[in-house]
Amino acid sequence: MAEVPKKLTIPAEEHICSGHLACQGCGAVLAMRYALKALGPNTVYTVPACCWSVIDGPFPYTTLGVPLFHIAFEAAAASAAGLAAGLEMVGKEDVNVVAWAGDGGTADIGIQALSGAAERNDNIMYICYDNEAYMNTGVQRSSSTPWGAWTTTTPARHFKKRPKKNLVDIMVAHQIPYVATAAIAFPEDVLKKVNKAKQIKGTKYLQIFASCPPGWRMAPEYAVKSVRMAVNARVWPLLEVDNGVYTITRKPRKPLPVADYLRLQGRFSHLTEEQVEEIQQMVDHNWERLLFLEKSTHEMAGIPLEEKKKTKEPDK
Amino acid sequence: MKEVVTGNHVVSHAARVGRAQVVSAYPITPQTQVVEKISEFVADGVMDAKFIKVESEHSAMVACIGASAAGVRAFTATSAQGLALMHEVLHWAANARLPVVLANINRAMGPPWTIWTDQIDSLSQRDTGWIQFYAESNQDIFDSILIAFKVAEQVDLPAMVVLEAFFLSHTAEPVDFPDQEDIDRFLPPRPARNTVDPENPAAFGGLTGPDHYYELKYMEHNAMLEAKETIAAATQEYGDMTGRYYKMADPYRCDDAETVLVVSGGVASTAKDAVDEAREAGWKLGSLKIWAFRPFPREEVRALLLGRKRVVVVDRNISFGQEGIFCSELKASLYSQPEAPPVLGFIAGLGGRDIKGRDLLAMAKAGEDPDCPEFNWYGVKP
Ligand SMILES: Cc1ncc(C[n+]2csc(CCOP(=O)(O)OP(=O)(O)O)c2C)c(N)n1
Ligand SMILES: [Mg+2]
Numbered sequence: 001m002a003e004v005p006k007k008l009t010i011p012a013e014e015h016i017c018s019g020h021l022a023c024q025g026c027g028a029v030l031a032m033r034y035a036l037k038a039l040g041p042n043t044v045y046t047v048p049a050c051c052w053s054v055i056d057g058p059f060p061y062t063t064l065g066v067p068l069f070h071i072a073f074e075a076a077a078a079s080a081a082g083l084a085a086g087l088e089m090v091g092k093e094d095v096n097v098v099a100w101a102g103d104g105g106t107a108d109i110g111i112q113a114l115s116g117a118a119e120r121n122d123n124i125m126y127i128c129y130d131n132e133a134y135m136n137t138g139v140q141r142s143s144s145t146p147w148g149a150w151t152t153t154t155p156a157r158h159f160k161k162r163p164k165k166n167l168v169d170i171m172v173a174h175q176i177p178y179v180a181t182a183a184i185a186f187p188e189d190v191l192k193k194v195n196k197a198k199q200i201k202g203t204k205y206l207q208i209f210a211s212c213p214p215g216w217r218m219a220p221e222y223a224v225k226s227v228r229m230a231v232n233a234r235v236w237p238l239l240e241v242d243n244g245v246y247t248i249t250r251k252p253r254k255p256l257p258v259a260d261y262l263r264l265q266g267r268f269s270h271l272t273e274e275q276v277e278e279i280q281q282m283v284d285h286n287w288e289r290l291l292f293l294e295k296s297t298h299e300m301a302g303i304p305l306e307e308k309k310k311t312k313e314p315d316k
Numbered sequence: 317m318k319e320v321v322t323g324n325h326v327v328s329h330a331a332r333v334g335r336a337q338v339v340s341a342y343p344i345t346p347q348t349q350v351v352e353k354i355s356e357f358v359a360d361g362v363m364d365a366k367f368i369k370v371e372s373e374h375s376a377m378v379a380c381i382g383a384s385a386a387g388v389r390a391f392t393a394t395s396a397q398g399l400a401l402m403h404e405v406l407h408w409a410a411n412a413r414l415p416v417v418l419a420n421i422n423r424a425m426g427p428p429w430t431i432w433t434d435q436i437d438s439l440s441q442r443d444t445g446w447i448q449f450y451a452e453s454n455q456d457i458f459d460s461i462l463i464a465f466k467v468a469e470q471v472d473l474p475a476m477v478v479l480e481a482f483f484l485s486h487t488a489e490p491v492d493f494p495d496q497e498d499i500d501r502f503l504p505p506r507p508a509r510n511t512v513d514p515e516n517p518a519a520f521g522g523l524t525g526p527d528h529y530y531e532l533k534y535m536e537h538n539a540m541l542e543a544k545e546t547i548a549a550a551t552q553e554y555g556d557m558t559g560r561y562y563k564m565a566d567p568y569r570c571d572d573a574e575t576v577l578v579v580s581g582g583v584a585s586t587a588k589d590a591v592d593e594a595r596e597a598g599w600k601l602g603s604l605k606i607w608a609f610r611p612f613p614r615e616e617v618r619a620l621l622l623g624r625k626r627v628v629v630v631d632r633n634i635s636f637g638q639e640g641i642f643c644s645e646l647k648a649s650l651y652s653q654p655e656a657p658p659v660l661g662f663i664a665g666l667g668g669r670d671i672k673g674r675d676l677l678a679m680a681k682a683g684e685d686p687d688c689p690e691f692n693w694y695g696v697k698p
Binding site: 041042043044046053054056057058059060061062064065066067068069070071072074075077078079080081082083084085086087088089090092095112113115116119120122 | 337338340365366368369370371372374375376379384385386387388390404408511512513514516517519521522523524525528
């Protein structure tokens with residue numbers, strides 16, 4: 001019996017083809033795929049050293065249906081600024097210029113150029129796909145690696161003892177028009193935010209949580225599940241900051257215990273119960289902080305805070 | 317039209333009349349006036365360009381790379397620490413075959429902190445794949461930048477025009493500015509190829525294995541060699557327009573010279589005076605200015621120097637553990653050639669110490685001593 005076709009919630013059109021070089025279950029590929037569905041063909045990408053400099057394929061191949069300019073590791077934002085200026089001078093200011101970088105290329109080596117572009121409010125979209133480590137070079141810690149995680153430079157017996165760098169607030173502090181987080185387990189939300197960013201002139205910053213099964217020490221089939229759990233355990237809150245006004249775009253009705261999220265991944269398997277509890281407290285504290293920011297920034301801007309309907313779907 | 321202008325402002329004017337479309341730069345002494353002037357030009361609307369005021373020289377070069385990849389004429393200027401900070405992406409510009417033009421004000425490298433001239437900043441970038449011209453005067457700076465744009469855009473390689481801190485950057489000299497129409501004829505809009513354009517999707521600079529990388533380097537080297545012909549054609553055309561004919565290696569009173577002083581940059585101008593003085597005293601001295609350092613004028617140098625009694629090279633730079641860099645380059649060009657003259661190297665003027673005409677004559681004289689060592693430090697204080 002033929003299946004009743006379901007209504008698609010995101011466009012069917014693809015701007016990325018098969019044959020790329022990503023590992024099985026690569027979250028960074030899904031992030032790219034969804035972002036491109038929103039961006040469409042009138043887009044150019046500039047990509048610094050990261051997994052995506054390999055994923056796109058070796059010379060002379062490419063996986064994307066749009067131009068991809070490769071640039072040095074610390075240079076994504078500045079190259080986007082140059083491309084945007086150049087395209088404007090040749091009369092193509094309507095092109096979406098997107099810097100697409102990993103968390104290392106964003107939070108560490110590329111933060112200076114990113115901060116420069118954001119302070120100038122250059123008309124670019126900067127998307128960081130955050131897999132919480134330097135995956136290209138074999139899972140070394142980045143400043144976006146969370147507290148407690150194993151990496152090859154933070155071995156289990158000396159796991160990372162500093163919290164994940166809060167890039168979202170750093171970008172908000174630049175007073176750019178739009179900052180948002182998204183996650184590959186919520187494609188509609190990724191598209192909505194990229195679509196919104198596309199309409200805005202100035203610097204737009206999006207950070208998309210993207211799993212890396214080999215780097216997170218888990219099976220590829222957990223690629224989407226782990227990210228959904230991160231959001232539903234409030235480890236990775238989905239939010240939007242419009243001109244400084246914070247909105248949490250998904251409020252899990254019954255948050256998952258953080259332990260459930262951690263348990264799926266080998267990179268946290270060394271943690272004791274007490275340490276897991278410590279992480280739970282950090283996560284709860286961050287959530288409270290975000291609720292406070294949401295309330296206070298809405299009040300200051302004189303915008304009523306809509307009580308978002310709590311999610312109906314089971315929080316698994 | 318002639319105007320009295322400082323070397324730095326000549327750079328800004330050359331970017332303006334050369335119709336650079338995107339400028340991105342970061343201030344550093346002694347280059348600051350270049351960017352100040354260009355930001356005025358752009359803000360006042362006398363220059364139709366975007367000026368991206370970046371947070372570092374690294375980003376300045378990267379922004380130029382991005383703009384150039386989009387097909388426009390991109391320009392920047394820097395000095396010393398700034399150029400060194402760009403090093404990684406100087407390679408990127410050349411290997412991506414993007415004709416960015418950069419003016420570098422020669423400044424010695426710290427520590428200790430210094431702002432005065434020597435050539436180690438630009439010469440340390442020798443192998444990045446950039447064309448390099450060393451200017452002798454403010455007129456030279458202007459002309460070299462226009463020629464640099466033209467040559468760079470024809471061979472798809474970036475080009476650097478180098479001038480000395482203070483001796484040129486902050487010294488005002490009369491400079492002839494050709495009419496804008498003539499400049500536009502000499503330097504039409506950039507004939508951009510293979511630009512980053514959504515209508516023509518492609519990947520640029522993606523992972524390349526040993527199967528292809530090697531040939532890309534072969535092509536890059538050939539482009540640099542081809543630049544010699546391009547420079548010859550461009551300097552001919554420029555000379556016909558202005559009466560100023562540039563040569564990659566430019567001899568002065570060398571016809572019957574037994575000793576030839578090889579110099580570069582502003583020192584070349586001092587050397588001409590020194591040679592005149594020597595000639596008056598009946599001394600068969602000539603000088604040779606190396607204007608183009610990359611591509612290196614190997615054939616020209618051979619034609620001019622083989623058969624001389626000796627060559628004295630004055631280097632305002634030092635490659636520690638070897639010798640002056642121009643000296644090594646000359647030796648490499650002359651080695652094993654018939655009638656190759658002895659080449660005597662002198663280090664002088666590091667960190668902005670003045671090189672006067674009498675210093676050049678003293679080095680030439682010392683070089684004529686049959687016992688002169690092959691490598692010398694000139695004027696080290698005890
Ligand atoms: C200047 C410089 N330093 C180091 C490297 C090596 N390197 C390439 S990618 C990378 C890590 C990238 O991490 P991230 O930005 O998080 O992207 P991911 O690999 O996780 O996709 C490193 C360290 C480089 N290419 N350039
Ligand atoms: Mg990463």
